[in-house]
Amino acid sequence: xxxxxxxxxxxxxxxxxxxxxxxxxxxxxxxxxxxxxxxxxxxxxxxxxxxxxxxxxxxxxxxxxxxxxxxxxxxxxxxxxxxxxxxxxxxxxxxxxxxxxxxxxxxxxxxxxxxxxxxxxxxxxx
Numbered sequence: 001x002x003x004x005x006x007x008x009x010x011x012x013x014x015x016x017x018x019x020x021x022x023x024x025x026x027x028x029x030x031x032x033x034x035x036x037x038x039x040x041x042x043x044x045x046x047x048x049x050x051x052x053x054x055x056x057x058x059x060x061x062x063x064x065x066x067x068x069x070x071x072x073x074x075x076x077x078x079x080x081x082x083x084x085x086x087x088x089x090x091x092x093x094x095x096x097x098x099x100x101x102x103x104x105x106x107x108x109x110x111x112x113x114x115x116x117x118x119x120x121x122x123x124x125x126x
Contacts, residue, residue, distance in 0.1 A: 039071060041120070046076045046096075048088040055092075059099055066104050066123045076117040089117050 002021050005012040042065040044058050062072045074096060076089045093110055100121060108120035 072121045078115045
């Protein structure tokens with residue numbers, strides 16, 4: 001005897017094979033998980049002295065990730081003495097935000113963690 005609907009008044013019970021019932025429930029859960037969309041966070045890495053073409057390639061990558069519905073985390077790494085001129089990195093990140101503003105929404109603002117400047121962009125809902 002298996003209790004099918006415990007919240008019903010009175011509770012509904014059925015006489016059946018419990019292992020078969022359990023298998024059917026797991027099968028339904030797997031089917032429902034198949035139809036869910038998972039949002040992944042893609043990462044783009046930059047350096048303060050990036051060339052124009054390389055910057056454009058990274059920007060196109062970010063737009064492609066956003067079009068697929070993924071979030072994009074943009075990281076800018078300072079190496080060695082580059083940390084003394086953080087204004088270059090700050091300007092680059094602000095430029096990246098401006099260039100991707102029509103395709104994305106800023107989900108996490110620009111912040112500094114040690115030698116890394118980062119922010120997160122999310123896809124724009126239409």
